Amino acid sequence: MSTDDQTVVSGSEDHTLRVWDLKKLKHKACLTGHVSGITCVVISKDGQTVISGSDDRTLRIWDLASTLQKACLTGHNDWVSIVVISKDGQTAVSGSWDKTIKVWDLKEMKEKACLTGHT
Numbered sequence: 379m380s381t382d383d384q385t386v387v388s389g390s391e392d393h394t395l396r397v398w399d400l401k402k403l404k405h406k407a408c409l410t411g412h413v414s415g416i417t418c419v420v421i422s423k424d425g426q427t428v429i430s431g432s433d434d435r436t437l438r439i440w441d442l443a444s445t446l447q448k449a450c451l452t453g454h455n456d457w458v459s460i461v462v463i464s465k466d467g468q469t470a471v472s473g474s475w476d477k478t479i480k481v482w483d484l485k486e487m488k489e490k491a492c493l494t495g496h497t
Contacts, residue, residue: 380425385442387428389416395430397445407445411438418460422467427484429470431458437472439487449487453480 379386385406386398395409395416414433421428421442428440437451437458456476463470469490470482479493 380421387419389419391415411447422463431461433457
């Protein structure tokens with residue numbers, strides 16, 4: 379859900395994300411790109427960016443206004459189970475069933491670090 383409580387983005391096993399207007403209670407857009415079910419979704423604090431994680435082992439970065447995909451981040455070896463965005467919108471962190479935590483630079487759209495230790 380967006381910080382202004384006006385927009386929600388849902389992900390589904392049908393490989394799509396749907397953008398909903400909560401004020402008008404209407405569907406606004408359908409985002410496609412993942413090749414497997416969506417497992418997690420987050421909206422940035424400024425409401426401009428959506429990041430989705432999937433069974434397809436990728437994170438996809440979306441511009442919410444245009445609904446266009448900005449990037450596809452790869453690196454996990456199993457499905458992505460969680461994604462969060464830093465308050466400043468510059469960093470994302472994802473967790474996966476591959477037992478890793480990845481830290482992503484959202485300006486450069488690349489991996490900054492891989493944290494391991496879970497067994």
